[in-house]
Amino acid sequence: MEIDKKHIIRKVWVNACRFLLGGVFVFSGFVKAIDPFGTFYKLQDYLSAFGLSGWFPPSLVFLGAILLAALEFCVGVYLFLGIRKTWSVWMALLLMAVMTPLTLYLAIADPVSDCGCFGDAWILTNWETFGKNVVLLIASLSVFYWRKDIIRFITRKIEWVFSMYTILFVFALSVYCQHNLPIIDFRPYKVGVNIKQAMEIPEGAKPSVYDTRFILEKDGVKKEFSLEDYPDNTWTFVEARTVLKEKGYEPPIHDFSMLSVETGEDITEKVLTDEGYTFLLVAHRIEQADDSNIDLINEIYDYSVEHGYGFYALTSSTEEDILQWRDRTGAEYPFCQTDDIALKTMIRSNPGMFLLKNGTILHKWSDGNLPDEYALYDSLDKIPVGQEEFVSLWHTMGKVLLWFIVPLCLVLAVDILVIKRREKRIGHVKTDGELVERKK
Structure with a gap:
């Protein structure tokens, strides 16, 4: 026992x-x-x-x-x-x-x-x-x-x-x-998030202290600068990185910024408070970006210019790499420098694209799923692309379960109703046969 x-x-x-x-x-x-x-x-x-x-x-x-x-x-x-x-x-x-x-x-x-x-x-x-x-x-x-x-x-x-x-x-x-893109987005830059609000710190909370450093080069000499002492355009951008100096309350988004390559101006606030539509082309390393859909990207830029929408390309690459991209693709859109880790977090595609309105993310597209002229047939306020994309965790999980669980359940039903019953029947036949042999 x-x-x-x-x-x-x-x-x-x-x-x-x-x-x-x-x-x-x-x-x-x-x-x-x-x-x-x-x-x-x-x-x-x-x-x-x-x-x-x-x-x-x-x-x-x-x-x-x-x-x-x-x-x-x-x-x-x-x-x-x-x-x-x-x-x-x-x-x-x-x-x-x-x-x-x-x-x-x-x-x-x-x-x-x-x-x-x-x-x-x-x-x-x-x-x-x-x-x-x-x-x-x-x-x-x-x-x-x-x-x-x-x-x-x-x-x-x-x-x-x-x-x-x-x-x-x-x-x-x-x-x-x-x-495409992850079917479930666990990162802070998901559809429906207002980037500006996600960067805010609650009243009374002690913020973490970050230091954004820029590595620039001039006459073969590399030097590190902060936002406060960022030099003139005679210096060539090499790299940007954000370093945590003191841990405190950390908002969901804490390392997003847009520094204009042409002027050196920080235009983050301007873009996030724009009540109109803004396209963001995100390429964390422009020299490694896929250029197979560059014609479509240029068409979206032309569409944004035609309708008065903002369009910016965000990258952490050097000005030389940006220039080579422009020469290779004919890109005319403005570029901004952004932290490399932030760009990788924003979208898992190089390049990928966002559509914002008043700082809120309405859509995210991978390079292979960009909207074409059939989707952009009118101004954004009159077409589905201009509305916030419907995203539901339960709806997505339902699809996953449908594709994984349902086929296996069907096989399991066959296993239970056919194979196990057949094995039991064979077992009974063998048992009955042994009993008959013993009686003989």
């Missing part, structure tokens, strides 16, 4: 750990899959922190970002369903055995402020991440040691359908979000 109680307790514990691991891995893999560029940027941060940024080409790092998301998502789904048990428990233990000491180092040395485990969906401090990983390591050890007690929900004959569909789904999701 005592042995049975221990077995039940062990079985409950193992399956509770299995569901915990499965849920965390599914969530972690999903938020990485819908934002492959965000995962790519975080991996680059890791490589830079460890001095390895020059070892791997960006294309290989981006592939690693997609593979990591797929690995975590598949491990989570397999653990949750109790399929591919040997592979999934080994991979869960291996991931936690690597990540736990790594996050301990991050917590102590703090080379990267956020581990990026859950993308922008749930930001943890390095010590919180280490604590979370200790719990998951204990769970993975329990699941690995007592993996025979994991309850299987899918028969072996049909588990290959679930495993293959899971792989295809997560890769298709990553490719879709890479070509």
Whole structure:
């Protein structure tokens, strides 16, 4: 009796750990899959922190970002369903055995402020991440040691359908979000946000102190300047970066600014308080931007000029790179310097485009989904493009569940109604046959 109680307790514990691991891995893999560029940027941060940024080409790092998301998502789904048990428990233990000491180092040395485990969906401090990983390591050890007690929900004959569909789904999701934009936007620059309001600090709150520094070059000499002592246009812009000097209340958006390349003037307030429409072309590194749709971008600029709308290109590239872009594409729109990290946060496309009205984000487009002449057939106040895009978390999640859960539920129904019944019937036939043989 005592042995049975221990077995039940062990079985409950193992399956509770299995569901915990499965849920965390599914969530972690999903938020990485819908934002492959965000995962790519975080991996680059890791490589830079460890001095390895020059070892791997960006294309290989981006592939690693997609593979990591797929690995975590598949491990989570397999653990949750109790399929591919040997592979999934080994991979869960291996991931936690690597990540736990790594996050301990991050917590102590703090080379990267956020581990990026859950993308922008749930930001943890390095010590919180280490604590979370200790719990998951204990769970993975329990699941690995007592993996025979994991309850299987899918028969072996049909588990290959679930495993293959899971792989295809997560890769298709990553490719879709890479070509378009993340289907769920967890960043502060989402549709419907008023940028100016998101930069404000509540009354009485102590603000964080940031220092924006500009690296400029003249006669082969590079020098660092602040906004207060920004020099004349005889200096050539090289780089801009925002540094946290003193931690305080941090508004959702804290590093957005627009510094005109032509005049050196800060036009942030002017743009964000403009009651009309403003197009923002965002290219964090203009020399790396895709120029395959440049004709469409120029057409949108011409459309904005024709109707009296604002149009600015935001980049962190040098004036030389901007000049080369203009020569290559025939761009006539004005450029502004903006912090590189802010631009990467704004949109996961290089280039991408925003439509603002009075500082509120109405639309976001990736380079492959820019509005054409068929969408911009009249002034913005008279067409759908000029209205705020409808974005619903529940609507999006419903679509995801429709594409992932419903097909698997259909397969599960076949598994339960056909395969398991057939196995039971075969089992009964074998049992009856054995009884007949014994009687003989």
